[in-house]
Amino acid sequence: MTDSTLSTPRLVFRAPSVSHLPANPEFSIPSVDFLNGTWHVTHSTLPMWKSSRNVRITYTPLSDNPEKLDDRVEYQSLSGEKLKSVHGIDTPNQTFPGSYDWRGKGWLKIASSHWEVIGYGPEEGGWAVTYFAKTLFTPAGVDVYSRRKGGLSEALLQRIQDEMKRIEDDNFKKMLQDIFTVKHD
Incomplete structure (x- = not known):
């Protein structure tokens, strides 16, 4: 057995669309089936999650248009027990495959944002990295998702972070x- 046989396969990422870097030909768009279900946000650059805990996002394909996703974010404050939620609909962005335009539901109907999957994989039950464009309310940011409530192993998290650092965009690296x-909890 050679050293290359024992090496861990490289994770495949792409740059966020705002970077205007060439597309990574190795990156394939995640299916709606892959995104469907509950994800635990384990790591982030978004300041709003510093004062929150138990952040999870559930994506459910709409019955009348399975390419669109019902998007429910649930979280608690660091000290409170009340479960808070933000609810919206994700519509696939036709210009940049694998990205979505979010529109709030109810009183949040005036709010919108753009997000995209920049990395994902089946390891440890499933993981994903999403990039969120800047909005009126939040800066641009990155979230790391895990299917497992306990999050990802340190080894996988390190591999994900190493691959993100390979994206040749100074603004992304700074973020x-x-x-x-x-x-x-």
Whole structure:
């Protein structure tokens, strides 16, 4: 057996669309089936998650249009027990495959944002990295998702972070300096 046989396969990422870097031909778009279900946000650069815990996002394909996703974000404050939620609909962005335009539901109907999957894989039950464009309310940011409530192993998290650092965009690299662990009970 050679050393290359024993090496861990490289994770495949793409740059966020705002970077205007060439597409990574090795990156394939995640299916709606892959995104469907509940994800635990384990790491983020978004300041709003510093004061929250147990952040999870559930994507459910709409019955009348399975390419669109019902998007429910649930979280708790660091000290409170009340479960808070933000609800919206994700519509696939036709210009940049694998990205979505979010529109709030109810009183949040005036709010919108753009997000995209920049990395994902089946390891440890499933993981994904999403990039969120800047909005009126939040800066641009990155979230790391895990299917497992307990999050990802340190080894897989390190591989993910190493691959993100390979993206040749200075603004993206600067953003990654602010990544932190999101608290979970």
